[in-house]
Amino acid sequence: MSADPGPAATPRHPVADLLLAAWRGPRPPVDGSWRRVPTWRAGVHAVVSVTGRAVVTAPDDVTDAELEALGVDGWGHAHDPRVMTRLAGRDGWVDVLDAVLVAPGTGEPDPRVVPRPDLRDHPRVRHALPIRGDVRVHGLEADDDTVLTLATGLGGLTEMSLEVAARHRGTGLGTTLARAARGLVASGEPVVACVSPGNVPSLRALLRAGFEPVGSVQVYLPRR
Structure with missing residues:
Protein backbone atom coordinates (compact mmCIF):
# COMPACT_ATOMS: atom_id res chain seq x y z
CA MET A 1 0.00 0.00 0.00
CA ASP A 98 6.45 51.40 -6.83
CA ALA A 99 9.67 49.50 -6.36
CA VAL A 100 9.05 45.93 -5.15
CA LEU A 101 11.28 44.55 -2.40
CA VAL A 102 11.28 41.11 -0.78
CA ALA A 103 12.70 39.72 2.48
CA PRO A 104 12.36 36.39 4.27
CA GLY A 105 10.22 36.18 7.37
CA THR A 106 12.06 35.52 10.61
CA GLY A 107 9.23 34.22 12.80
CA GLU A 108 10.50 36.38 15.66
CA PRO A 109 7.85 38.95 16.64
CA ASP A 110 8.88 42.26 18.17
CA PRO A 111 7.00 42.59 21.49
CA ARG A 112 6.78 46.36 21.00
CA VAL A 113 4.59 45.88 17.90
CA VAL A 114 1.10 44.71 18.87
CA PRO A 115 -2.24 44.12 17.11
CA ARG A 116 -4.11 47.42 16.64
CA PRO A 117 -7.44 46.59 14.95
CA ASP A 118 -8.71 49.91 16.30
CA LEU A 119 -6.56 51.68 13.68
CA ARG A 120 -8.49 50.36 10.68
CA ASP A 121 -9.50 53.93 9.80
CA HIS A 122 -5.86 55.02 9.49
CA PRO A 123 -5.11 56.29 5.93
CA ARG A 124 -2.46 53.61 5.41
CA VAL A 125 -5.00 50.91 6.27
CA ARG A 126 -7.72 52.50 4.12
CA HIS A 127 -5.28 52.42 1.19
CA ALA A 128 -4.65 48.69 1.70
CA LEU A 129 -8.23 47.50 2.11
CA PRO A 130 -9.45 47.78 -1.53
CA ILE A 131 -6.37 46.17 -3.09
CA ARG A 132 -5.28 43.52 -0.56
CA GLY A 133 -6.99 40.74 1.35
CA ASP A 134 -7.00 39.73 5.02
CA VAL A 135 -5.50 43.06 6.14
CA ARG A 136 -4.08 42.80 9.68
CA VAL A 137 -3.22 46.00 11.50
CA HIS A 138 -0.38 46.39 14.01
CA GLY A 139 1.23 49.31 15.75
CA LEU A 140 2.58 50.61 19.03
CA GLU A 141 0.52 50.59 22.21
CA ALA A 142 0.65 54.33 22.86
CA ASP A 143 0.73 55.65 19.29
CA ASP A 144 -2.37 56.05 17.13
CA ASP A 145 -0.48 57.55 14.17
CA THR A 146 2.16 54.87 13.51
CA VAL A 147 0.86 51.75 11.79
CA LEU A 148 2.05 48.50 10.21
CA THR A 149 -0.15 46.36 7.97
CA LEU A 150 0.28 42.78 6.80
CA ALA A 151 -2.02 41.39 4.13
CA THR A 152 -2.42 39.01 1.24
CA GLY A 153 -1.10 41.27 -1.45
CA LEU A 154 0.89 41.28 -4.67
CA GLY A 155 0.55 37.95 -6.45
CA GLY A 156 -1.02 36.42 -3.35
CA LEU A 157 2.17 36.90 -1.34
CA THR A 158 2.28 38.40 2.13
CA GLU A 159 2.67 42.16 1.70
CA MET A 160 3.50 44.73 4.36
CA SER A 161 3.17 48.49 4.51
CA LEU A 162 4.00 50.99 7.20
CA GLU A 163 3.66 54.60 8.18
CA VAL A 164 5.62 56.36 10.92
CA ALA A 165 4.11 59.33 12.75
CA ALA A 166 5.80 62.60 11.78
CA ARG A 167 7.08 63.17 15.30
CA HIS A 168 9.02 59.87 15.18
CA ARG A 169 10.61 60.26 11.75
CA GLY A 170 14.38 60.11 11.71
CA THR A 171 14.50 57.91 14.83
CA GLY A 172 14.87 54.54 13.09
CA LEU A 173 11.30 53.49 13.85
CA GLY A 174 10.65 52.72 10.18
CA THR A 175 13.43 50.14 10.20
CA THR A 176 12.08 48.71 13.46
CA LEU A 177 8.61 48.29 11.93
CA ALA A 178 9.98 46.72 8.75
CA ARG A 179 11.91 44.19 10.82
CA ALA A 180 8.81 43.61 12.93
CA ALA A 181 6.87 42.79 9.76
CA ARG A 182 9.41 40.07 8.98
CA GLY A 183 9.04 38.80 12.53
CA LEU A 184 5.28 38.35 12.07
CA VAL A 185 5.83 35.97 9.14
CA ALA A 186 7.07 32.38 9.41
CA SER A 187 10.80 31.90 9.04
CA GLY A 188 11.87 31.81 5.40
CA GLU A 189 8.48 32.78 3.97
CA PRO A 190 8.66 35.78 1.60
CA VAL A 191 7.40 39.21 2.66
CA VAL A 192 6.81 41.84 -0.03
CA ALA A 193 7.05 45.61 0.40
CA CYS A 194 6.15 48.16 -2.28
CA VAL A 195 7.50 51.69 -2.00
CA SER A 196 7.74 54.72 -4.25
CA PRO A 197 11.39 55.25 -5.27
CA GLY A 198 10.98 58.89 -4.26
CA ASN A 199 10.09 57.91 -0.70
CA VAL A 200 13.74 57.73 0.28
CA PRO A 201 13.29 57.37 4.08
CA SER A 202 10.99 54.36 3.66
CA LEU A 203 13.21 52.84 0.99
CA ARG A 204 16.26 53.18 3.23
CA ALA A 205 14.34 51.71 6.18
CA LEU A 206 13.38 48.66 4.12
CA LEU A 207 16.92 48.15 2.88
CA ARG A 208 18.29 48.40 6.43
CA ALA A 209 15.69 45.87 7.55
CA GLY A 210 16.96 43.30 5.03
CA PHE A 211 14.58 43.80 2.10
CA GLU A 212 16.04 43.42 -1.38
CA PRO A 213 14.77 45.14 -4.57
CA VAL A 214 13.45 42.76 -7.22
CA GLY A 215 11.24 44.77 -9.58
CA SER A 216 8.49 47.35 -10.01
CA VAL A 217 4.71 47.43 -9.94
CA GLN A 218 1.74 49.62 -10.70
CA VAL A 219 -1.56 48.42 -9.25
CA TYR A 220 -4.75 49.73 -10.82
CA LEU A 221 -8.49 49.36 -10.42
CA PRO A 222 -10.30 49.60 -13.78
CA ARG A 223 -13.73 51.15 -14.02
CA ARG A 224 -15.95 49.66 -16.68
Whole structure:
Protein backbone atom coordinates (compact mmCIF):
# COMPACT_ATOMS: atom_id res chain seq x y z
CA MET A 1 0.00 0.00 0.00
CA SER A 2 1.44 3.38 -0.98
CA ALA A 3 1.61 6.22 1.53
CA ASP A 4 -0.93 9.00 1.34
CA PRO A 5 0.90 11.95 -0.28
CA GLY A 6 -1.37 14.42 1.51
CA PRO A 7 -2.97 17.51 -0.04
CA ALA A 8 -1.23 19.03 -3.03
CA ALA A 9 0.43 22.39 -2.50
CA THR A 10 -1.51 25.33 -3.92
CA PRO A 11 0.34 26.63 -6.98
CA ARG A 12 1.62 30.18 -6.76
CA HIS A 13 0.29 32.95 -8.95
CA PRO A 14 2.52 33.82 -11.97
CA VAL A 15 3.25 37.26 -10.44
CA ALA A 16 4.53 35.58 -7.28
CA ASP A 17 6.62 33.17 -9.36
CA LEU A 18 8.16 36.06 -11.31
CA LEU A 19 9.04 38.07 -8.20
CA LEU A 20 10.43 35.13 -6.26
CA ALA A 21 12.51 34.01 -9.24
CA ALA A 22 13.94 37.53 -9.51
CA TRP A 23 14.68 37.40 -5.77
CA ARG A 24 16.14 33.94 -5.26
CA GLY A 25 16.31 32.41 -8.73
CA PRO A 26 16.41 30.75 -11.07
CA ARG A 27 16.43 34.15 -12.75
CA PRO A 28 13.97 34.56 -15.63
CA PRO A 29 15.52 35.15 -19.06
CA VAL A 30 16.40 38.79 -19.73
CA ASP A 31 14.81 38.96 -23.16
CA GLY A 32 12.46 41.94 -23.05
CA SER A 33 9.36 39.75 -23.25
CA TRP A 34 6.00 40.26 -21.56
CA ARG A 35 2.92 38.11 -21.04
CA ARG A 36 -0.64 38.44 -19.93
CA VAL A 37 -1.65 36.64 -16.73
CA PRO A 38 -4.89 36.37 -14.73
CA THR A 39 -5.56 38.50 -11.68
CA TRP A 40 -4.80 37.15 -8.21
CA ARG A 41 -7.66 39.12 -6.60
CA ALA A 42 -10.97 39.91 -8.26
CA GLY A 43 -11.07 43.46 -9.61
CA VAL A 44 -7.43 44.23 -8.75
CA HIS A 45 -4.97 44.48 -11.64
CA ALA A 46 -1.30 45.30 -12.02
CA VAL A 47 1.68 45.66 -14.30
CA VAL A 48 4.76 44.03 -12.80
CA SER A 49 8.30 44.21 -14.17
CA VAL A 50 11.62 42.64 -13.27
CA THR A 51 14.90 42.85 -15.17
CA GLY A 52 14.04 42.28 -18.83
CA ARG A 53 10.57 40.79 -18.20
CA ALA A 54 7.02 41.99 -17.49
CA VAL A 55 3.59 40.58 -16.76
CA VAL A 56 0.27 42.36 -17.21
CA THR A 57 -3.18 41.62 -15.84
CA ALA A 58 -5.68 43.28 -18.14
CA PRO A 59 -9.48 43.62 -18.43
CA ASP A 60 -11.10 41.54 -21.14
CA ASP A 61 -11.80 44.55 -23.34
CA VAL A 62 -8.06 45.34 -23.69
CA THR A 63 -6.46 43.12 -26.33
CA ASP A 64 -2.87 41.96 -26.53
CA ALA A 65 -2.66 43.62 -29.94
CA GLU A 66 -3.56 46.99 -28.39
CA LEU A 67 -0.90 46.57 -25.72
CA GLU A 68 1.70 45.59 -28.31
CA ALA A 69 0.78 48.68 -30.34
CA LEU A 70 1.33 50.82 -27.23
CA GLY A 71 4.84 49.41 -26.91
CA VAL A 72 4.46 47.05 -23.95
CA ASP A 73 7.66 45.09 -23.39
CA GLY A 74 9.95 43.82 -20.66
CA TRP A 75 12.32 46.78 -20.84
CA GLY A 76 10.16 49.13 -18.78
CA HIS A 77 7.65 50.29 -21.36
CA ALA A 78 4.91 48.22 -19.73
CA HIS A 79 4.68 51.10 -17.23
CA ASP A 80 4.19 53.73 -19.95
CA PRO A 81 1.44 56.17 -18.81
CA ARG A 82 -0.43 55.53 -22.07
CA VAL A 83 -0.51 51.82 -21.24
CA MET A 84 -1.78 52.43 -17.72
CA THR A 85 -4.45 54.85 -19.00
CA ARG A 86 -5.71 52.29 -21.50
CA LEU A 87 -5.74 49.51 -18.92
CA ALA A 88 -7.52 51.47 -16.20
CA GLY A 89 -9.95 53.28 -18.47
CA ARG A 90 -10.95 56.94 -18.25
CA ASP A 91 -12.50 56.56 -14.80
CA GLY A 92 -10.09 54.01 -13.33
CA TRP A 93 -7.65 54.43 -10.47
CA VAL A 94 -3.90 53.91 -10.97
CA ASP A 95 -1.51 53.67 -8.04
CA VAL A 96 1.96 55.20 -8.16
CA LEU A 97 4.86 53.29 -9.71
CA ASP A 98 6.45 51.40 -6.83
CA ALA A 99 9.67 49.50 -6.36
CA VAL A 100 9.05 45.93 -5.15
CA LEU A 101 11.28 44.55 -2.40
CA VAL A 102 11.28 41.11 -0.78
CA ALA A 103 12.70 39.72 2.48
CA PRO A 104 12.36 36.39 4.27
CA GLY A 105 10.22 36.18 7.37
CA THR A 106 12.06 35.52 10.61
CA GLY A 107 9.23 34.22 12.80
CA GLU A 108 10.50 36.38 15.66
CA PRO A 109 7.85 38.95 16.64
CA ASP A 110 8.88 42.26 18.17
CA PRO A 111 7.00 42.59 21.49
CA ARG A 112 6.78 46.36 21.00
CA VAL A 113 4.59 45.88 17.90
CA VAL A 114 1.10 44.71 18.87
CA PRO A 115 -2.24 44.12 17.11
CA ARG A 116 -4.11 47.42 16.64
CA PRO A 117 -7.44 46.59 14.95
CA ASP A 118 -8.71 49.91 16.30
CA LEU A 119 -6.56 51.68 13.68
CA ARG A 120 -8.49 50.36 10.68
CA ASP A 121 -9.50 53.93 9.80
CA HIS A 122 -5.86 55.02 9.49
CA PRO A 123 -5.11 56.29 5.93
CA ARG A 124 -2.46 53.61 5.41
CA VAL A 125 -5.00 50.91 6.27
CA ARG A 126 -7.72 52.50 4.12
CA HIS A 127 -5.28 52.42 1.19
CA ALA A 128 -4.65 48.69 1.70
CA LEU A 129 -8.23 47.50 2.11
CA PRO A 130 -9.45 47.78 -1.53
CA ILE A 131 -6.37 46.17 -3.09
CA ARG A 132 -5.28 43.52 -0.56
CA GLY A 133 -6.99 40.74 1.35
CA ASP A 134 -7.00 39.73 5.02
CA VAL A 135 -5.50 43.06 6.14
CA ARG A 136 -4.08 42.80 9.68
CA VAL A 137 -3.22 46.00 11.50
CA HIS A 138 -0.38 46.39 14.01
CA GLY A 139 1.23 49.31 15.75
CA LEU A 140 2.58 50.61 19.03
CA GLU A 141 0.52 50.59 22.21
CA ALA A 142 0.65 54.33 22.86
CA ASP A 143 0.73 55.65 19.29
CA ASP A 144 -2.37 56.05 17.13
CA ASP A 145 -0.48 57.55 14.17
CA THR A 146 2.16 54.87 13.51
CA VAL A 147 0.86 51.75 11.79
CA LEU A 148 2.05 48.50 10.21
CA THR A 149 -0.15 46.36 7.97
CA LEU A 150 0.28 42.78 6.80
CA ALA A 151 -2.02 41.39 4.13
CA THR A 152 -2.42 39.01 1.24
CA GLY A 153 -1.10 41.27 -1.45
CA LEU A 154 0.89 41.28 -4.67
CA GLY A 155 0.55 37.95 -6.45
CA GLY A 156 -1.02 36.42 -3.35
CA LEU A 157 2.17 36.90 -1.34
CA THR A 158 2.28 38.40 2.13
CA GLU A 159 2.67 42.16 1.70
CA MET A 160 3.50 44.73 4.36
CA SER A 161 3.17 48.49 4.51
CA LEU A 162 4.00 50.99 7.20
CA GLU A 163 3.66 54.60 8.18
CA VAL A 164 5.62 56.36 10.92
CA ALA A 165 4.11 59.33 12.75
CA ALA A 166 5.80 62.60 11.78
CA ARG A 167 7.08 63.17 15.30
CA HIS A 168 9.02 59.87 15.18
CA ARG A 169 10.61 60.26 11.75
CA GLY A 170 14.38 60.11 11.71
CA THR A 171 14.50 57.91 14.83
CA GLY A 172 14.87 54.54 13.09
CA LEU A 173 11.30 53.49 13.85
CA GLY A 174 10.65 52.72 10.18
CA THR A 175 13.43 50.14 10.20
CA THR A 176 12.08 48.71 13.46
CA LEU A 177 8.61 48.29 11.93
CA ALA A 178 9.98 46.72 8.75
CA ARG A 179 11.91 44.19 10.82
CA ALA A 180 8.81 43.61 12.93
CA ALA A 181 6.87 42.79 9.76
CA ARG A 182 9.41 40.07 8.98
CA GLY A 183 9.04 38.80 12.53
CA LEU A 184 5.28 38.35 12.07
CA VAL A 185 5.83 35.97 9.14
CA ALA A 186 7.07 32.38 9.41
CA SER A 187 10.80 31.90 9.04
CA GLY A 188 11.87 31.81 5.40
CA GLU A 189 8.48 32.78 3.97
CA PRO A 190 8.66 35.78 1.60
CA VAL A 191 7.40 39.21 2.66
CA VAL A 192 6.81 41.84 -0.03
CA ALA A 193 7.05 45.61 0.40
CA CYS A 194 6.15 48.16 -2.28
CA VAL A 195 7.50 51.69 -2.00
CA SER A 196 7.74 54.72 -4.25
CA PRO A 197 11.39 55.25 -5.27
CA GLY A 198 10.98 58.89 -4.26
CA ASN A 199 10.09 57.91 -0.70
CA VAL A 200 13.74 57.73 0.28
CA PRO A 201 13.29 57.37 4.08
CA SER A 202 10.99 54.36 3.66
CA LEU A 203 13.21 52.84 0.99
CA ARG A 204 16.26 53.18 3.23
CA ALA A 205 14.34 51.71 6.18
CA LEU A 206 13.38 48.66 4.12
CA LEU A 207 16.92 48.15 2.88
CA ARG A 208 18.29 48.40 6.43
CA ALA A 209 15.69 45.87 7.55
CA GLY A 210 16.96 43.30 5.03
CA PHE A 211 14.58 43.80 2.10
CA GLU A 212 16.04 43.42 -1.38
CA PRO A 213 14.77 45.14 -4.57
CA VAL A 214 13.45 42.76 -7.22
CA GLY A 215 11.24 44.77 -9.58
CA SER A 216 8.49 47.35 -10.01
CA VAL A 217 4.71 47.43 -9.94
CA GLN A 218 1.74 49.62 -10.70
CA VAL A 219 -1.56 48.42 -9.25
CA TYR A 220 -4.75 49.73 -10.82
CA LEU A 221 -8.49 49.36 -10.42
CA PRO A 222 -10.30 49.60 -13.78
CA ARG A 223 -13.73 51.15 -14.02
CA ARG A 224 -15.95 49.66 -16.68
